[in-house]
Amino acid sequence: MVKTCFDFVRPSFYLLFPLLFLCASISPSGSDQFVIWNVGQGQWTTYVTLNECFHTDFGGEKFNLRAVSQLCAKKKNLFFPTHLDHDHVGFHAKLSRAFSSHCVFLHEHIIAKTGDTKKKIFHANQCEYKPQYIQILLPNIKKASQQRRVTNRNPTSASVVIKNKIWISGDAPKKQERLWLKHLNKQIDIWVLGHHGSQTSTDSSVLVHLKNLKTIVASQRYLKHRHPSVAALKTLKVRGHLPLLTEHWGNVIFQF
Numbered sequence: 001m002v003k004t005c006f007d008f009v010r011p012s013f014y015l016l017f018p019l020l021f022l023c024a025s026i027s028p029s030g031s032d033q034f035v036i037w038n039v040g041q042g043q044w045t046t047y048v049t050l051n052e053c054f055h056t057d058f059g060g061e062k063f064n065l066r067a068v069s070q071l072c073a074k075k076k077n078l079f080f081p082t083h084l085d086h087d088h089v090g091f092h093a094k095l096s097r098a099f100s101s102h103c104v105f106l107h108e109h110i111i112a113k114t115g116d117t118k119k120k121i122f123h124a125n126q127c128e129y130k131p132q133y134i135q136i137l138l139p140n141i142k143k144a145s146q147q148r149r150v151t152n153r154n155p156t157s158a159s160v161v162i163k164n165k166i167w168i169s170g171d172a173p174k175k176q177e178r179l180w181l182k183h184l185n186k187q188i189d190i191w192v193l194g195h196h197g198s199q200t201s202t203d204s205s206v207l208v209h210l211k212n213l214k215t216i217v218a219s220q221r222y223l224k225h226r227h228p229s230v231a232a233l234k235t236l237k238v239r240g241h242l243p244l245l246t247e248h249w250g251n252v253i254f255q256f
């Protein structure tokens with residue numbers, strides 16, 4: 001059974017979705033949890049098990065160390081950046097100080113064109129294993145890696161499937177979303193929208209493929225980049241979906 005909680009509960013939403021369980025705080029729990037943190041414009045999610053916190057991305061405009069520590073300070077912390085844009089990895093230095101026991105997953109081709117300080121930072125703490133409940137989908141970036149300079153890292157974005165139930169599609173563009181469809185379990189029921197709900201992501205074919213989607217979340221702040229876009233919202237609406245926005249709801253928490 002999946003329960004959904006929010007940091008800030010809005011009565012109007014409760015009326016729309018009366019079957020959802022809402023709670024007002026984040027607390028350690030005996031069961032698995034999945035959190036999409038409200039970081040403003042950016043992305044940071046955490047899947048919490050008994051012994052581990054698996055973080056997909058760790059960037060944004062605001063950093064809620066207290067809340068993350070409450071869940072993860074006593075666990076092993078594994079960090080996976082979908083790609084290296086600042087709004088996805090910007091908190092790395094702070095996290096390194098906050099969690100002495102942590103490591104970062106990095107696939108070489110993701111940073112093939114990032115021969116800078118970031119590469120050194122991440123190489124310092126490489127994870128030695130991947131949890132079995134995680135499926136990492138890598139991008140097809142042959143064309144991107146042939147370019148001399150990469151000005152847009154979104155095509156280099158990887159994505160993550162957790163327990164065949166959750167898909168976090170990074171900032172991958174529509175074309176890549178379509179290429180990944182054949183790897184996506186149709187039982188996935190939670191989707192963290194690609195590129196914060198930008199018009200360059202959210203391909204309609206995903207919604208056709210993932211027939212069991214129950215909850216869609218966009219990690220964003222509208223005033224920064226106009227995310228989610230009108231185009232993405234329209235695509236979702238056609239299929240009967242209304243996304244939860246972290247900007248409105250705060251941290252979104254699923255309990256399994």
Ligand SMILES: [Zn+2]
Pocket residue numbers: 042043085087088171195196
């Ligand atoms: Zn982004």
